[in-house]
Structures are given as structure tokens and as C-alpha cells.
Amino acid sequence: xxxxxxxxxxxxxxxxxALVVGLVLLTLGLDRLEPxxxxxxxxxxxxxxxxxxxxxxLLAHLRLVLISxxxxxxxxxxxxxxxxxxxxxxxxxxxxxxxxxGQTFPPVAVLALAVPLIGFGEQPAYLALALYGLLPMLQxxxxxxxxxxxAARDAARGLGLSARQTFWxxxxxxxxxxxxxxxxTSVTINIGTAALAATVGAQNLGSPIIIGLSGFNxxxxxxxxxxxxxxxxxxxxxxxxxxxxxxxxxAGSAG
Numbered sequence: 001x002x003x004x005x006x007x008x009x010x011x012x013x014x015x016x017x018a019l020v021v022g023l024v025l026l027t028l029g030l031d032r033l034e035p036x037x038x039x040x041x042x043x044x045x046x047x048x049x050x051x052x053x054x055x056x057x058l059l060a061h062l063r064l065v066l067i068s069x070x071x072x073x074x075x076x077x078x079x080x081x082x083x084x085x086x087x088x089x090x091x092x093x094x095x096x097x098x099x100x101x102g103q104t105f106p107p108v109a110v111l112a113l114a115v116p117l118i119g120f121g122e123q124p125a126y127l128a129l130a131l132y133g134l135l136p137m138l139q140x141x142x143x144x145x146x147x148x149x150x151a152a153r154d155a156a157r158g159l160g161l162s163a164r165q166t167f168w169x170x171x172x173x174x175x176x177x178x179x180x181x182x183x184x185t186s187v188t189i190n191i192g193t194a195a196l197a198a199t200v201g202a203q204n205l206g207s208p209i210i211i212g213l214s215g216f217n218x219x220x221x222x223x224x225x226x227x228x229x230x231x232x233x234x235x236x237x238x239x240x241x242x243x244x245x246x247x248x249x250x251a252g253s254a255g
């Protein structure tokens with residue numbers, strides 16, 4: 001049996017689905033744990049964050065991450081494919097340098113610079129997260145396409161496939177596991193980094209953390225961090241299953 005084989009059917013998804021169910025139950029039922037937080041932090045007058053529902057904060061957090069990561073992925077695919085083609089190889093070093101510059105700026109600095117130009121809210125957060133998540137995705141796209149054996153391309157051309165057909169039928173399936181690894185790293189980082197967007201008025205799971213820190217309310221910080229951490233673990237587990245499936249797709253394409 002192949003090393004990349006995974007349990008068939010729904011069994012492979014038991015852990016990710018359990019994490020998803022746990023995240024939903026925790027989000028909807030966290031406010032019922034107020035007596036527990038009041039016992040853990042008896043000195044606090046208010047031990048449960050109630051300015052917004054945790055469900056609305058979770059959905060806002062997911063929207064922020066999905067839109068910013070989606071924008072970063074589009075840019076990474078376009079740039080990565082271009083610099084690995086004959087017409088763009090000479091610009092590869094320049095593209096990598098420019099994208100690396102975006103990674104060197106802390107998201108807080110990008111937010112601080114963007115707010116005077118864009119204003120408060122989610123817009124500067126989209127910009128900061130897209131820039132911060134671009135480098136891992138671009139590296140994954142370039143590494144995946146570079147790893148495609150030239151013999152596989154030659155075989156595709158020998159079968160009469162066009163350059164476009166070769167890319168979709170051969171190069172992309174073989175590169176997909178590495179590309180997904182870059183996306184997985186970027187999205188997981190952005191889930192945690194998105195909490196900083198609360199500092200510029202974006203409502204998400206970072207709101208209890210930022211308000212808790214400014215008001216010396218440790219219970220709020222724990223509640224926001226708990227949901228943010230659980231979300232990151234859940235998304236990482238889902239990507240793990242996608243990676244396993246992409247390995248089987250790659251093995252099928254190679255065969």
C-alpha cells in the first residue's frame with residue numbers, strides 16, 4: 001500500500017469534523033461558562049465578554065481571514081506562475097524581494113500606516129493580512145512548480161498537450177501538495193494575526209483580547225484567545241486532510 005494512502009471515506013475526517021463541531025459548540029455555549037470564569041477570576045466585576053456575541057465575532061474573523069488570504073492567494077498564484085515561466089524568470093529575484101519586504105513589516109506597523117489613508121475598520125486589516133500572508137503562499141507556488149520533473153513535462157508535450165493543458169494536467173497536480181503547504185502556513189498565521197485588527201476597529205475574535213488587555217480583564221483575554229486558538233487548530237486539521245488527498249492526487253498523476 002502507498003505511504004500516502006489515508007483511511008477511506010469519512011473516517012479520515014473524524015478529527016477535523018470533531019474539531020469543527022467543538023468550535024461551534026464552544027462558540028455558542030461559551031457564555032454559559034460565566035460561573036466558571038467568575039470562579040477563576042473572582043476579583044473581576046464582569047467575567048464574561050458580552051459586547052458582541054461570540055458567534056458574530058467568529059464569523060467576522062473568518063470573513064477577514066478568508067478575504068485577505070484569498071487576495072494573497074490570487075497574487076501568489078499569478079506571480080508564482082509568471083516567474084516560473086520563461087518570460088518571467090529574469091524577474092524572479094525582484095518579485096521575491098518585494099514580497100519579502102511585506103513580510104518584514106509587522107502587521108501592527110502596516111495597520112498604523114494604512115489607517116490614515118484608508119480609515120479605521122476592516123479595510124486596513126485586509127491590506128495588512130494580505131501582505132503578511134503573501135510570502136508563504138508565493139514560496140509554496142514557486143517551490144511546487146520548480147519541483148515538477150522536466151521528464152513529466154516532456155512526456156506531456158510528447159502526448160500533444162499544449163502548455164496550458166500541461167500546466168493543469170501535470171504541473172499543478174504534482175505541485176499541489178507543496179502549494180497547499182504554503183497556503184496552510186499562511187492561513188494559520190493569519191488566523192492569529194487577524195486578532196490585531198481589533199486595534200483599528202475591526203470586530204473579530206481579537207476584540208475580547210484587546211479590550212481585556214486595555215481594561216486589565218484577564219477573563220476576556222482568555223475567552224478570545226481560546227476561540228482563536230481553537231479556530232487555528234481546526235483549520236490546520238482541515239488543511240492536513242486536504243494535503244493527504246493532494247498526495248493521492250499527485251501519486252495518481254505521477255502514475
